[in-house]
Amino acid sequence: MPQTLSNEYVLDVTENSSSNKAKMIVKEYNKIGEGAFGTVVEAIIKYHYSENTDGDLDKSNEWLGPFAIKRVPAQTEYKSRELELLRIVNHPNIVGLKYFFDKKNPKDGIIYQNLVMECLPSNLQNEIKFYRQSKYTIPYPHMKAYTFQLARAMLYLHGFGISHRDIKPSNILVDPSKVTLKICDFGSAKKLEPNQPSVSYICSRYYRAPELIIGCQVYTTKIDIWGLGCVIAEMFLGKPIFQGQSPELQLKEISKLLGPPSNSFFFKSNPHYRGSMFQTRLFNCSIKERFEQIFSNSPPDAIDLLLKILVYDPEVRASPKEVLVHPFFHELKKENFQVYPRGTNVPIVLNLFNFSNYELELLGDLKNEFLNNN
Ligand SMILES: Nc1ncnc2c1ncn2[C@@H]1O[C@H](COP(=O)(O)OP(=O)(O)OP(=O)(O)O)[C@@H](O)[C@H]1O
């Protein structure tokens, strides 16, 4: 249940796209999230003009928003690159940063960084829960549209070398009335440099890629693709697919679907790994048959996509562009494709293929798969 609050203040705010500073009034009225690192509130804001300002005051002095303001301590031991990265990115499937400001909390004297972002009404965790409560899953056309948008955001981010490093349903915002999706929470994100080590203790356990579990430090953006696979699986199953009871047992959960990891996987990811290797095979059929058992209610094209994503070896694991051209999404490309948003019987057309030149470049030859849909 969101907590209501009412808090109004005036301060200097920086507009993200222009970097211009202006005095603004911020009015917070709803708490929408409380995470490990910060608080998210819903707010509206407007420019603050002095009394004798003349001109077109009424028109330019409207409340703007609603926005979501994420507030985190400005200086901590943990290095957050959230502001820095949100200022670089600009994509329809990544939450947009509109303004930012620092503010001291009079209660604890700590300076907080405030990120003013576009506000979406829900996240994928809530959506999955909503349908599970009525014993349904998210409708397939919606799943396809959400997955496509998620993979599109990854194509864009990974093109810059940026890894989100915390892909999970609660960090994926959705607007069920428009069937649109935007990744949020760049608190763990990092631009990965080739062959440079990064911490492996990253990403929420259930969504952590197998190479991270065994302590790989020179990983790639493919760790996000693993998270994508876990999110797709969760949309089909209504619950997280790999629910390990400890960081190490997380690998055992994965081996129940993929079979034991190979020796070369351990060697390539972390030759110093000395933990359990979970070498006992826990099922007798082939891996494909195992997927068909676990996803017994899912269509074959979805199972085929998951077989290409949930792979131990990150080099073999599908890339964002391989995901985007998978037959699972062919339905989205049909000429008269439309979806019925939750709770309505009025269909809408989705604008999923408005690729920028940068995205088309990243798609390379595969862009031809989409050009008829522009
Ligand atoms: N722009 C937004 N619009 C709407 N809701 C948002 C927005 N940003 C964040 N939220 C909500 O607030 C929650 C917490 O935000 P976020 O994940 O960025 O913070 P966090 O402190 O890093 O969280 P955690 O540690 O739990 O991952 C999100 O799960 C989401 O439900």
Ligand SMILES: [Mg+2]
């Ligand atoms: Mg989060």
